[in-house]
Amino acid sequence: MTGPDYGRIWDHELVAAVQGIAGNGTGDTRWKTPGVLDWATMTHNPFVDVTAETTTLYASDRDVFLFLVDDTHPIEAGRLADGSPDLYFRGFYAWNSEVGSKTLGIASFYLRAVCQNRNLWGVEGFEEIAIRHSKYAASRFAHEAAPALTNFANSSPAPFVVGIKAARERIVAGTHEDRETFLRKRGFSRPETAKIIEAVLNEEGHPPESLFDFVQGITALARSKAHQDTRLELEGKAKRLLERTA
Amino acid sequence: MTMMTPNPSEQVVSSGFRVDVSRGARVGRVSSEWFSRPDDERFLSLTTLHDAVRSRADRATARTVESRAVRVEASRDNAERLALIVPGRDEPVSPTHWSFGQLCGHPWPGSTCNMACCRIAPNW
Numbered sequence: 001m002t003g004p005d006y007g008r009i010w011d012h013e014l015v016a017a018v019q020g021i022a023g024n025g026t027g028d029t030r031w032k033t034p035g036v037l038d039w040a041t042m043t044h045n046p047f048v049d050v051t052a053e054t055t056t057l058y059a060s061d062r063d064v065f066l067f068l069v070d071d072t073h074p075i076e077a078g079r080l081a082d083g084s085p086d087l088y089f090r091g092f093y094a095w096n097s098e099v100g101s102k103t104l105g106i107a108s109f110y111l112r113a114v115c116q117n118r119n120l121w122g123v124e125g126f127e128e129i130a131i132r133h134s135k136y137a138a139s140r141f142a143h144e145a146a147p148a149l150t151n152f153a154n155s156s157p158a159p160f161v162v163g164i165k166a167a168r169e170r171i172v173a174g175t176h177e178d179r180e181t182f183l184r185k186r187g188f189s190r191p192e193t194a195k196i197i198e199a200v201l202n203e204e205g206h207p208p209e210s211l212f213d214f215v216q217g218i219t220a221l222a223r224s225k226a227h228q229d230t231r232l233e234l235e236g237k238a239k240r241l242l243e244r245t246a
Numbered sequence: 247m248t249m250m251t252p253n254p255s256e257q258v259v260s261s262g263f264r265v266d267v268s269r270g271a272r273v274g275r276v277s278s279e280w281f282s283r284p285d286d287e288r289f290l291s292l293t294t295l296h297d298a299v300r301s302r303a304d305r306a307t308a309r310t311v312e313s314r315a316v317r318v319e320a321s322r323d324n325a326e327r328l329a330l331i332v333p334g335r336d337e338p339v340s341p342t343h344w345s346f347g348q349l350c351g352h353p354w355p356g357s358t359c360n361m362a363c364c365r366i367a368p369n370w
Contacts, residue, residue: 011299015292025292038262045262050290057289058279059299061343066292067276075255080266087263093276098303109273112265118280122270161255203268219271235271 009104009131009141011064014096017146021153022068025057026050031153033057034069034091037113037121044087044113046071056093056118067093069114075157077164078212081204088112088124092152105130106145108152110160125160126239167212167242179208186237188218196221215242 022031033056035046048054056067069091076085088110096104106129112122129145173179183193199220200208208214215238222234289295312333319329319338329338 010303012296012303015296015299019292019296022292026290035262037265037267041262042264042267043262044265046259047261052285052288052290055288055290056276056280057292057295058283058287059289059295060283060287061302064295064299065279066295067279072259073256074259074263076257077255084264086269087257087265098299107275111273112270113267114276117277119277120273120275121267122265123273124270126271126273157255216269220268223272231271238271 008098009096011059011096011098013141014094014104015059015064015066017149018066018068018094021150025066025068027072030070030073031068032071034067034114034118035071037115039115044071063095063097065093065095067091067118069111071114075110075161077157077161078168081206088122090152090157091120092149094149103130103132104141104145106149108149110157124164124242126235163242164212167215168210170211171209172211172214173209176207182214186241192221195224211241211244 018025021029023029025032032046033050033054035044035048036054037044058065069089071089071091074087074089076087078086080086089112090108091111091114092106092108094104094106107126108128109120109126110124111120114120129148131141131145173182179197180193183196184190188196196214196217197207200206200213200217203216203220204213206213208217218234218238218241222231222238225231225234289298315333317331319331321327321329330341331338
């Protein structure tokens with residue numbers, strides 16, 4: 001039941017657009033339901049059977065929600081502190097309701113792992129398009145959202161990798177004073193500044209120097225926030241910082 | 247781990263690979279879906295999911311009707327069942343749980359129907 005101006009996009013239209021990229025979603029193309037992170041060995045295993053427990057393809061009487069990844073083709077974007085490769089893979093999720101329970105939307109990103117309860121870990125480059133079911137929704141879906149999804153699925157990870165590498169190479173702070181000034185100038189409070197520097201020190205084994213170090217420190221601070229708005233605001237700041245290098 | 251390298255940064259893996267999840271952001275959106283979906287909302291392939299939503303769409307017809315013309319009929323003979331009647335159709339319609347909820351929450355001009363529905367049939 002919807003208003004007379006409701007711009008219906010059928011759930012099967014979105015699913016068909018996703019099938020155009022991902023086929024059956026079971027590994028017949030690059031795109032599949034995700035594997036699982038093993039916390040004991042800190043490895044992401046892409047090769048896990050699709051079961052009712054592991055699947056990320058959902059549909060009810062009011063909506064659909066689909067999450068797919070390309071986790072058999074990880075991308076190396078630099079190295080970790082111990083010299084091993086820092087691996088990411090591509091992922092996207094899409095949702096719709098043909099009966100007005102929510103918007104239609106697609107989010108695309110890079111991520112490092114998906115755990116058993118389907119939390120996404122190590123997410124970078126998160127982009128989202130949401131379309132309200134207004135009168136012109138169907139045309140926005142056809143001209144904007146569906147092509148955006150296809151572009152993402154077929155795009156080269158090169159610009160992303162180049163962006164990460166450039167951020168790692170861009171040294172912005174050499175001394176403790178530089179670090180404080182860098183963060184304070186970008187609107188971080190004194191306690192936040194201290195927490196960001198400490199997070200990088202703990203995780204990377206050295207205080208933040210490169211732009212990428214600062215981005216990691218800010219996202220670490222974001223993860224510690226229970227309140228979603230605060231977390232999103234911090235992640236937005238980190239993202240803008242990273243985009244400046246690209 | 248066997249790896250081929252089709253381009254300098256991308257690898258093809260045949261087993262698990264080490265990751266550092268202390269970097270980047272955590273996103274809980276998929277997890278909240280995973281927690282809330284019952285078995286009949288979980289699909290093992292895009293094909294089976296597509297078939298399910300496609301057949302629902304094929305059975306559906308969309309019509310615009312005035313909300314004041316929607317009637318709820320209750321009968322003493324069958325207290326278990328309320329009938330929902332929309333204009334232009336003789337048979338009562340069978341709303342899904344979701345649609346019935348929408349109907350109950352609809353602001354009915356000059357009517358108390360939504361309250362009545364919920365009072366008469368709390369579990370319908």
